[in-house]
Amino acid sequence: MDISSLNAYHLDVLKEVGNIGAGNAATALAKLLDKKVDMKVPQIKIMGFSEISEVLGGAETPVVGILLGVLGDITGYILFVLEQNAAASLVNILMGKSVDEKLEYNEISLSALKEVGNILTGAYLSALSALTGLHIKPDIPALAIDMAGAIISVPAIEVGKNSDSVLYIKTEFVQGTDSVIGDFFLVPDAESYFRLLNTLGAY
């Protein structure tokens, strides 16, 4: 039993989770930035971990990763990944700076990024919670800036014990002429797979 055994119906439910989650996330982001934020229809895929670093531009690409523990009826991780320039635009908008300004990683910008990760993943988790009726909430976020492969290795190892796949949601947020792509990876642990699939009607 693993997440790759989902059929078209379950994927539709998860797509709905993605849609509602992205909507919640765009609203949360708009509030945070105090600007109108739109989003494109999110892409949702069940993905083998060997493919993951490819969607992030290759295993050596430097990215910003925000990892949160998931608590409640489902436990595991959620990983939110931003390309470095996307992270820079978000922080710059948040700080009222020019979008193109180079991002300096200091205490303020790092905690701003963690907060963005926290709010956006929270938006997805509350959508998942609402659609499944399960009680799910995020733990405190941790942040790392490094090679995509190295960042991915952490949730991939967790997945690796049971399965070779994760649930991947790609969301593009649009603010004026700028767009920011956020990649979410939901990584439930072994028991939570079953609970999640069960709730989705898979068993």
Added chain:
Amino acid sequence: MTENTIKVGMADLKHTPHPGTLVTLGLGSCVGIALYDRRTKIIGLAHIMLPWSHQAKNNANKAKFADTGIRLLLENMIESGASKRNITAKLAGGAQMFSFSSNLDTLRIGQRNVEAVKEILQGLGIPIISEDTGGNFGRTIEFYSNDGRLMIKTIGHGIHYI
């Protein structure tokens, strides 16, 4: 880098006769085990994710685990003409990428991977001649058959050879 450069993915293992280069990109908490036969210059590289195969429910992919991965790599190298008594090992990876306040056991997985790899190599009688493990950063490694050198490339922690 030689013309014969082979990529080793996550949960993957490869070996090559001389001349050749084995590369694995973006090692985080995973461990890269580089085996070198000094006589034949056959090199092998395994990119393992987890310590022990019996602790996982799905252990079909032998390259995913330190115990089964190292043994399989050694077998493959011996089949290609390497001898166990001429083989030495170098290790890289096993980082802790995220620092959490909660004490989730999985976050120490890098360290546990390194410990398992050492135990397994010791059991097989393969000496570890150098290592660059731990820390909180990712590593790309390149392993050269010519002299058995292992290049380690990082973001913000430089490039060096072990």
